[in-house]
Amino acid sequence: MDKSKDKLLEMYEKMKKIRLFEDNAIKLFNQGLVRGPMHVYTGEEAVAVGACSNLNDADYITSTHRGHGHCIAKGGKVDKMAAELLGRGTGYCKGKGGSMHIADPEIGILGANGIVAGGMGIAAGAGLSAKMRGTDQAAICFFGDGATNEGAFHEALNMAAIWDLPVVFVCENNLYGLTGPAEEMLSVKDVAARATSYDIPGVVVDGNDVLDVYEAVGEAVKRARQGGGPSLIEAKTYRLKGHFVGDPCVYRDDEEVEMWRKKEPIKRFKKHLIDNEGIDEEIIAEIDKNLEKELKAAVKFAKESPDPEIEVVFEDVFSD
Numbered sequence: 001m002d003k004s005k006d007k008l009l010e011m012y013e014k015m016k017k018i019r020l021f022e023d024n025a026i027k028l029f030n031q032g033l034v035r036g037p038m039h040v041y042t043g044e045e046a047v048a049v050g051a052c053s054n055l056n057d058a059d060y061i062t063s064t065h066r067g068h069g070h071c072i073a074k075g076g077k078v079d080k081m082a083a084e085l086l087g088r089g090t091g092y093c094k095g096k097g098g099s100m101h102i103a104d105p106e107i108g109i110l111g112a113n114g115i116v117a118g119g120m121g122i123a124a125g126a127g128l129s130a131k132m133r134g135t136d137q138a139a140i141c142f143f144g145d146g147a148t149n150e151g152a153f154h155e156a157l158n159m160a161a162i163w164d165l166p167v168v169f170v171c172e173n174n175l176y177g178l179t180g181p182a183e184e185m186l187s188v189k190d191v192a193a194r195a196t197s198y199d200i201p202g203v204v205v206d207g208n209d210v211l212d213v214y215e216a217v218g219e220a221v222k223r224a225r226q227g228g229g230p231s232l233i234e235a236k237t238y239r240l241k242g243h244f245v246g247d248p249c250v251y252r253d254d255e256e257v258e259m260w261r262k263k264e265p266i267k268r269f270k271k272h273l274i275d276n277e278g279i280d281e282e283i284i285a286e287i288d289k290n291l292e293k294e295l296k297a298a299v300k301f302a303k304e305s306p307d308p309e310i311e312v313v314f315e316d317v318f319s320d
């Protein structure tokens, strides 16, 4: 497992890039520029980054309605993502998909998904494809706690288990599915316990600790690549913002949010890098500065991009 300084700094950079992307996306939304609803990933960055740090471009991910972080962690470009949010022709889907449909098959991003648990079957299919072609590719399927109460979750886990598919199911348990507290909606305390039904490993990790996620998903990816079949990883985390941008959050109290803010993953990892890895604070400040510039340029690119041409409406409807 690569824990070199370069790798650790890459993880920090990715997490911070997600945070800044979301901060900018909220601003754009509040300016009335974003087409459609939007769900941000603020506070959950360690899950996507820890998990995707085990993958390369040939591997696959499937994502959710809260998908910006997954895309960035897998190598998605922030300028094309910002343009997509604004419905511009230069966006990932030529402005026709928006926040919940960002995809980049070239680097294995098989799409964000507005259907809760919609990525489950796609990830199992990607795993089946890799297995049939005899490659060592793996697929990571991201989904929320709420998604584990959908039939698709159980069908995909069962099928992946009986066929030993190279899929790592990563549940982001952020304590709520929309306004519903997970503890009232789940029949089990830990989602990971559901792995028992499919006779696959089920592991709970601290979803606000990027290294904890990196290690657990790393083990599962290794197992998947070697033909050992799927795993279920439950990352306990928290979304610091509302379910959607504009959510008044009346279903949770400020003390709870404050308690989780103290555990937020980026500051925590920064402290670890400085205190335990001997990384200079100035190096981190330099990364932050460069990211600020990158995001500013991405927003400018998006705002200055043209709307899609009317003709593209009929393109990409059917595959070749």
Ligand SMILES: Cc1ncc(C[n+]2csc(CCOP(=O)(O)OP(=O)(O)O)c2C)c(N)n1
Pocket: 065, 066, 114, 115, 116, 117, 143, 144, 145, 146, 147, 148, 172, 174, 176, 177, 178, 243
């Ligand atoms: C099949 C389906 N049912 C309901 C919805 C409406 N919906 C959108 S997000 C959401 C909550 C999902 O919760 P969770 O899976 O925990 O993800 P989180 O939003 O917490 O990241 C619901 C019910 C939907 N989009 N798709």
Ligand SMILES: [Mg+2]
Pocket: 144, 145, 146, 172, 173, 174, 175, 176, 177, 178
């Ligand atoms: Mg949830």
